[in-house]
Amino acid sequence: MTTIGHAFRRVVRRPQRAADAPRAEIATATPTAAMPAVEIGEHDPLLPYLQSASGAVDVDALQLESSALRELRSAGVKLVIPLVTHGELIGTLYLGPRLSDQDYSADDRRLLENLAAQAAPALHVAQLVQEQEAEARERERFEHELQVAQLIQQHFLPLTLPQPPGWSVQAHYRPARAVGGDFYDIVERPDGTVAFAVGDVTDKGVPAAMVMAATRSVLRAAGQDEARPAELLARVNDLLQADMPPRMFVTCLYGVLDPATGHVRFANAGHNLPIVRTAGGADELRATGMPLGLLPGMRYVETDAQLRPGDQLVLHSDGIAEAHGTGREMFGIPRLREVLAGAASGDRLLGDVLDALRAFTGPDWEQEDDITLVSIAWHSGGLLTSFEVPSEPGREREAMRRVADAVAPLGLPGGRLEKLKTAVAEATMNAIEHGNLNRPEVPVLVTAGVEGADLVVRIRDEGGDRPIAITETPDVAAKLAGEQSPRGWGLFLIQQMVDRLRVTSDGRYHTAELVVHLEETRHA
Amino acid sequence: MTETGTSLDVRRVNDTAAVIGVRGELTGATEAPLMDAYARAADAMTRKVVLDFSGLEYMNSTGIGLLVTLLVRAQRQRQRLMAFGLSDHYRQILSLTRLDEAIGVVDTEEEALAAS
Numbered sequence: 001m002t003t004i005g006h007a008f009r010r011v012v013r014r015p016q017r018a019a020d021a022p023r024a025e026i027a028t029a030t031p032t033a034a035m036p037a038v039e040i041g042e043h044d045p046l047l048p049y050l051q052s053a054s055g056a057v058d059v060d061a062l063q064l065e066s067s068a069l070r071e072l073r074s075a076g077v078k079l080v081i082p083l084v085t086h087g088e089l090i091g092t093l094y095l096g097p098r099l100s101d102q103d104y105s106a107d108d109r110r111l112l113e114n115l116a117a118q119a120a121p122a123l124h125v126a127q128l129v130q131e132q133e134a135e136a137r138e139r140e141r142f143e144h145e146l147q148v149a150q151l152i153q154q155h156f157l158p159l160t161l162p163q164p165p166g167w168s169v170q171a172h173y174r175p176a177r178a179v180g181g182d183f184y185d186i187v188e189r190p191d192g193t194v195a196f197a198v199g200d201v202t203d204k205g206v207p208a209a210m211v212m213a214a215t216r217s218v219l220r221a222a223g224q225d226e227a228r229p230a231e232l233l234a235r236v237n238d239l240l241q242a243d244m245p246p247r248m249f250v251t252c253l254y255g256v257l258d259p260a261t262g263h264v265r266f267a268n269a270g271h272n273l274p275i276v277r278t279a280g281g282a283d284e285l286r287a288t289g290m291p292l293g294l295l296p297g298m299r300y301v302e303t304d305a306q307l308r309p310g311d312q313l314v315l316h317s318d319g320i321a322e323a324h325g326t327g328r329e330m331f332g333i334p335r336l337r338e339v340l341a342g343a344a345s346g347d348r349l350l351g352d353v354l355d356a357l358r359a360f361t362g363p364d365w366e367q368e369d370d371i372t373l374v375s376i377a378w379h380s381g382g383l384l385t386s387f388e389v390p391s392e393p394g395r396e397r398e399a400m401r402r403v404a405d406a407v408a409p410l411g412l413p414g415g416r417l418e419k420l421k422t423a424v425a426e427a428t429m430n431a432i433e434h435g436n437l438n439r440p441e442v443p444v445l446v447t448a449g450v451e452g453a454d455l456v457v458r459i460r461d462e463g464g465d466r467p468i469a470i471t472e473t474p475d476v477a478a479k480l481a482g483e484q485s486p487r488g489w490g491l492f493l494i495q496q497m498v499d500r501l502r503v504t505s506d507g508r509y510h511t512a513e514l515v516v517h518l519e520e521t522r523h524a
Numbered sequence: 525m526t527e528t529g530t531s532l533d534v535r536r537v538n539d540t541a542a543v544i545g546v547r548g549e550l551t552g553a554t555e556a557p558l559m560d561a562y563a564r565a566a567d568a569m570t571r572k573v574v575l576d577f578s579g580l581e582y583m584n585s586t587g588i589g590l591l592v593t594l595l596v597r598a599q600r601q602r603q604r605l606m607a608f609g610l611s612d613h614y615r616q617i618l619s620l621t622r623l624d625e626a627i628g629v630v631d632t633e634e635e636a637l638a639a640s
Contacts, residue, residue: 394553397582418613426585476622479592480599487589489621496620 038075038094040068050082051089056109056116057082079104081112083120090124145206150175152209153183156216162188164259165451166309166382169194172350172373174319181208181250182317182370183216187223191504194259195223198315198374199252199271199292207245215240215250215292227506229254229267230302237269237292237300244293251291253315260504260511261445261460262307262378267300272321272333275340276305277312277349282340284333304508309449310380312349314340319371320353326362335360346377382450384409388443389428391436391461396428399446403457406448410455410518420457420516423497426490427459427512435461435510454499455516464510468503530554532561540571541637547579550587558590562597570603574636575627578609588621595626604628606636 040047046066050057057080059072072080072094081093093116098104104112153175161169171184181201188194197219201208218239219232226232233254240250253274255266266274270291273284287303307313316336323331336353343352350373358365385406389395400421412420428444436442445460474492478484495501500515530548537543542565550558565573573594598605606628610618618624630636 394551396584397549415612415616418611422584422613422617425582429584429586474621476592476626480596480626482596485589486592486596487586489585489588492621493585493588493617496617 038068038071038077040092044068047089050080050092051084051087053082055113056080056104079109079112081116083116083123085120085124088124090120090127146177149204149206149209152206152213153181156183156213158185158187161186162194164188164192164194166379166449167194167259168347168375168377168379170347170350170375170377172354172371174367174371176319176367176369176371181212182319182372183212184315184372184374185216185219186374186376187220189223189227189256191227191506192258192260193227193506194257194376195227195255196257196315196374196376197223197252197254198317198372199250199269200317200370200372201248201250203248207248211240211244211248211250211293214243215252219252219254223254227256228302229256229265230300233267233269233289233292233300234298237290237298238296240293241296249291249293253287257307257313257376258506258509258511259378260458260513261447261509262309262311263506263509264305264307264313265302265508266304267302269298269300272316272318275314275316275337276307277314277340277343277345278308279310282314282337284337307378309378309383309386309447310345312345312375312377314349314353315372315374315376317370317372319367319369320357320373323357323361323365323368323371325360331357331360346379349377350375384448384450386445386447388445389432390440391432391438391442391444392440393432393438395432395444396425399428399444399459400425403446403448407455410450412455412516416516419497420455420514423494423501423514424457424459426494426497427457427514430490430512431459431461431463431510435463437463450518453518455518457514457516458511459514460509460511462509464505464508466510468505468510530557532557534561534564536565537574537637539569541574542566542570542572543574543576543633543636545576545579547581549582549584550580550590551582551584552586552590554587555590558594562594566598566601566603570601572604572606572637573598574633575605575607576609576633577607577611577614580610580614583614583617588617588623591623591627595623599626604639606630606639608632608636 044066045064046068049064059069059077059080062069076096077094078097079095082089083091083093157173161171163169169186173182173184181203184198186194186196199215201212201215218236222232222235226235233252251271252269253266253271255264257264266287267289268287269289273286275282275284285303285305287301289300290298321331321333321336325331339353339356343349353373385402387402389399403424404417404421428446431444432438436444442462448455448457472484472488474488475484479486494514498514499517502513504511533545535543535545544561544565562573595605608630610629615629618627618629628636628639630639
C-alpha cells in the first residue's frame with residue numbers, strides 16, 4: 001500500500017519532469033509534437049502491471065481494463081518502458097511509433113531496457129535530491145515563520161508590570177517551540193485600579209500571533225474607557241469576531257483589581273479559571289463564557305472576589321495543566337491547586353510551580369504548548385489590620401478603637417493619633433449612614449497599613465453606585481444664622497484631621513482613603 | 525445614663541448660671557438627653573450655661589452639630605454658652621470649626637463662671 005502510494009506520487013510528478021526534459025533522446029513520431037501527459041490513476045490496474053513488468057510493454061498488445069491504457073493508445077504511444085529501481089516504479093518512458101514506420105525490434109527493446117535500467121537509479125537519486133531540497137526549503141520557511149511569530153508575540157507582551165504599593169505582580173511566559181498564541185497583559189488604569197488579561201489563541205504560528213496581537217491591542221484600547229470586565233469582553237468579542245479567520249478563536253480571562261481594597265472583578269471568555277491561593281488552600285474562582293471571536297453578540301457574566309492581605313491571585317494557561325508527564329498522564333488542575341496550596345508565597349510561588357512542573361514532566365520533556373503564569377500577590381507585611389463592621393449607628397466607635405489598637409506599634413504622637421481616630425470614626429459613620437444606608441447586613445471594610453512613608457487607612461462601603469454628595473463647606477456663622485444646617489461637619493473634620501483624604505468609587509464600592517505621613521509625624 | 529453610656533448632670537450654680545456635666549459621649553444618640561438637660565438648666569433667669577466636658581470621651585461631627593443647635597437656642601434665649609474641661613484634641617476641633625468664637629472655651633469651671 002505504501003509502495004503503491006509512493007510510486008503513485010512519483011508517477012504523477014513525472015509529466016512535469018517530462019516537460020522539463022523533452023523526450024529528444026527517445027525516437028518519437030514527430031519530435032516537435034509534444035507527447036500528451038498521460039496520468040495513471042492511483043487505482044488503475046496499469047500501475048501494478050508496470051511495477052511488475054520485466055521490460056518494455058507493448059501498448060497495443062496489452063490486454064487490460066485500464067483507462068490510462070486507453071489514453072496512451074489514443075495518444076499514439078506504442079511502447080512503455082517502466083523505470084524501476086529497488087522494486088519501485090519511479091517513472092515511465094513513453095514511445096510513439098518508430099519514425100521508420102517499422103515496429104520496434106528486439107534490439108530496440110533491449111537498448112531501451114538497458115537505458116531504463118541505468119536511467120532509473122540516476123533518476124531516483126535526482127528525485128531524492130530534489131525532495132531533500134524541497135524539504136530544506138520548507139524547513140527554512142517554517143523556521144523563518146517561527147521567528148516572525150515569536151517576534152510578534154514578544155512585542156505584544158508587556159515589558160514592565162505595574163507594582164501597586166503593597167502588591168507584587170509577576171509573570172512567567174515560556175513559548176513552546178512551535179509558537180502558540182498565549183498572551184497576557186497587566187496595566188494600571190488611570191483610577192489606580194489594575195487591569196489584567198490572560199489569553200490563548202487557537203492555532204499556532206504567524207496567524208495565531210497576528211490574532212494574539214490584534215486581541216491584545218483591542219483589549220487595551222477597550223480597557224481605556226471600560227472598567228466593567230463583562231462589558232469589555234462583549235465589546236472585544238464583537239470587534240474581533242468581524243475579522244477573525246475561520247476556525248480560530250481566543251480564550252481570555254479579563255479582570256480589574258482595586259489594590260486599595262483587594263476587590264477583584266472579572267469575566268471569562270472560555271479561559272482557564274483563576275486560582276486564589278490563601279492561607280487555607282488554593283481554590284478556583286468560577287466564571288464561564290464563550291471564547292472571543294466565535295459568534296457575535298455574546299454576553300459575559302461579571303464575577304467578583306474579595307482578596308485579603310497575604311492572598312495571591314494566579315492566572316495560567318493550558319501549557320501547565322495540559323503538560324504530559326513521563327507516564328503520559330496530564331499535570332491537571334487538581335495537581336496545580338495542590339502545588340499552589342503548598343508553594344512558597346509571594347515572589348517564590350511561580351518558581352515553585354515551575355519546579356513542580358519540571359519534576360512532573362522529567363528533564364527530557366519537549367514543551368507542548370506555551371506556558372503563561374501570572375501572580376498578583378497582596379503582601380501581608382505592611383498591613384496592620386483588616387476587619388469589617390456592620391452598618392449600625394454607633395459602630396464607628398468600634399472601627400476607631402480597632403484602628404487605634406492596630407496602629408499603636410507605629411507610636412504616633414498623642415495628638416496625631418486622636419486626629420486619626422476622629423477621622424476614622426467620621427469616615428466610618430459616613431460609610432454606615434450614607435454608603436450602606438444603615439443596613440446592618442452590609443459591612444464596612446476597614447483596612448490600615450503602612451505604605452512607604454505613609455499610614456493608610458481605607459474605609460469602604462457599598463454605595464459606589466451613587467454619586468458622592470457634595471457638601472457645602474460648613475460655616476459656623478451661617479449655621480448660627482440658620483442659613484446652613486447645624487450638621488454637615490463630617491467631611492470637613494476628616495480633611496482637617498489627616499494629611500490627605502482621597503475618595504474613590506468603582507460602581508459598587510466607595511472607598512475613603514485616609515493618609516497620615518509618618519515622617520512628618522516623627523519629626524512633629 | 526443613656527444606652528450609649530452617657531450621663532448629663534444639670535447643676536444650678538445660682539439664679540443666672542447652670543452647669544451641665546457631660547460624661548461619656550456627645551453623638552447623635554445624645555440629642556434628646558442633651559436638649560432635655562439644656563431645658564432643665566436654662567430658665568428665663570438663666571444668663572449662662574456652662575458645659576463641663578472633663579468627662580467627655582468621644583464627640584463626633586453629629587455632636588458638633590448638636591453644639592451648634594444649642595448655640596442657636598442659647599442666642600435666641602440671650603444666654604451665654606461656655607465650655608471647660610476639653611481635651612487638647614476637642615479644643616482643637618472647636619477651634620478648627622470656629623465654634624470657639626461663639627462658645628467661650630476656658631480651662632476651669634471657675635473661669636467659666638467668672639467670665640462675662
